[in-house]
Amino acid sequence: MRVLLSTWGSRGDVEPLLALALELRAQGVDVRMCAPPDFAERVAEAGVAFVPMGFAVRELVASKPSPADVAAALVGQHFDVVGKAAQDCDALVATGLMPAGMRSVAEHLDIPYVLAGFHMMGMPSLHRRPGPRPGGPFPADETDFRVLWRIDGERVDAIYREPLNTHRAALGMPPVGNVRDHVLTAHPWLAVDPVLWPPEDLLGLEPVQTGAWIMPDDRALPADLVEFLDAGEPPVYVGFGSMQMAGAPDTAAVAVEAVRAQGHRVLVSGGWARLSLIDEEDDCFAVGEANHSALFRRVAAVVHHGGAGTTTTAALAGAPQVIVPQIVDQPYWAQRVAELGIGAHHDGPIPTVASLSTALEPALRDGTRTRAADVSTTIRTDGAAVAARRLVDLIGDGR
Incomplete structure (x- = not known):
């Protein structure tokens, strides 16, 4: 059994995936990780097979390219790098900056796909306004959260839908209408502690909250x-x-x-x-x-x-x-x-x-x-173990 874990983001996006990788290995699962080249050494330290994906995060932060260019480049990497890395895998777990393309790769390979988040900010909620997106501020006088989240979805579509559907078409796959909801699925996983981030009512989503994925660390202090x-x-x-x-x-x-x-x-x-x-x-x-x-x-x-x-x-x-x-x-x-x-x-x-x-x-x-x-004393420490067991069960159910 082999699982591909994939992310593009900062160290805060990589460390939780490493925690999941270690728990999966403890359950006899072979693990491979796609992540930015910044973290090759860190992933190697954990003994996890590494496939560099995309451009270095620090370089991107310094160069400040347009959101559309970043979106197109990352979607291309998802289909190319992740597509190749996932070919002999039994499941794909995606996190990080809008992983548009990951679900398409999983569908094309006919393997289970899980979208995992380390917070709920991009998930449509009845309790929160959407966060900032490229495309300007939200209407100042709009108070209906449903309307604001619809606008949020349109802004995601504006920068991701064309490159996503172009790559899908090349694989003979039908186009996606709502990119955000396609990426999230109806049951995203939340690697978030329920004390620190209690469950919320989300629009059209029924998340699975596993608890935070905490990387164990037994190093002595210098x-x-x-x-x-x-x-x-x-x-x-x-x-x-x-x-x-x-x-x-x-x-x-x-x-x-x-x-x-x-x-x-x-x-x-x-x-x-x-x-x-x-x-x-x-x-x-x-x-x-x-x-x-x-x-x-x-x-x-x-x-x-x-x-x-x-x-x-x-x-x-x-x-x-x-x-x-x-x-x-x-x-x-x-x-x-x-x-x-x-x-x-x-x-x-x-x-x-x-x-x-x-x-x-x-x-x-x-x-x-x-x-x-x-x-x-109330913070859970078993989130990665819970997620690993669920993933193994998910793979087993699909076989």
Whole structure:
């Protein structure tokens, strides 16, 4: 039995798939992964067969091509690279940026297809407006969510339908009318913890919520990092993952000053924002690649961008959070962390010393830490195992 896992996105899109890959292997399934070339080394570390797909994510972020060009290129990769990689597979799991073409590949090969999401932002909901799409703002006076989600579907069609149907026609397949709904299917899988993102009423969808797919990590923390942690009170961790914090001032200087204003030491993680130490004071330490599951258990708070993976890892560690949301699902995670009482929602995407210090103050209260510890005991850790069992059963049913 062989499964192809495919995604195009940041590390937050790759790590959950690796978690699923490990659980599938534990159940005797051979696994192959298509992902951006940025992550060849990371996938190899996990011992998973890797097929590079598409262009490098960091290069795309820097070059800022048109959405239509990105869509056409990715759809082409789905039919070409994924189509070849899936030829001897028994199922295809797709995630990441609008994987239009993946379902067509699965249909052409007559194998099961699963669309999995790490949040619900692109899924039509009776409780939320659609997020931004290429095509301009939504009508300011429109309040009917059904109308807004219809417009959202039309905008997806505008950039994906032509390249998708062109490739389908080449395979003798009929055209797709609504690309978004075709990609999602009626039963998308949600690799999302139900405490952090409770089930919602979705329009025409009945999702399967497995719980978050959490990559296990048993690496020891580096000796110099442990020495810093042992040398004083728990520091505040600051890192923004794959976000480049465009338009922000010197984010590292802002963060360090804000944390120092609260009387705490600082851990600075470089990431794609390239944060670095601002001076040689001994109350700051630069963090490289490290086991976040272990590290977050030793910090006073985690300041981050609000990616699904970082939010879940911090919640599971019982660490208070301050989320400075940038895009897509991140504002939701910030709001949810505040609602749960396990952290604070920074006001806006660009922190200043004053605004970040204001957000840190409630996050660093004893009551917030107590609440974060309580919530941590409710976070599920078996999501990847649940999904792996469901996928094996799905393949078995189709045989």
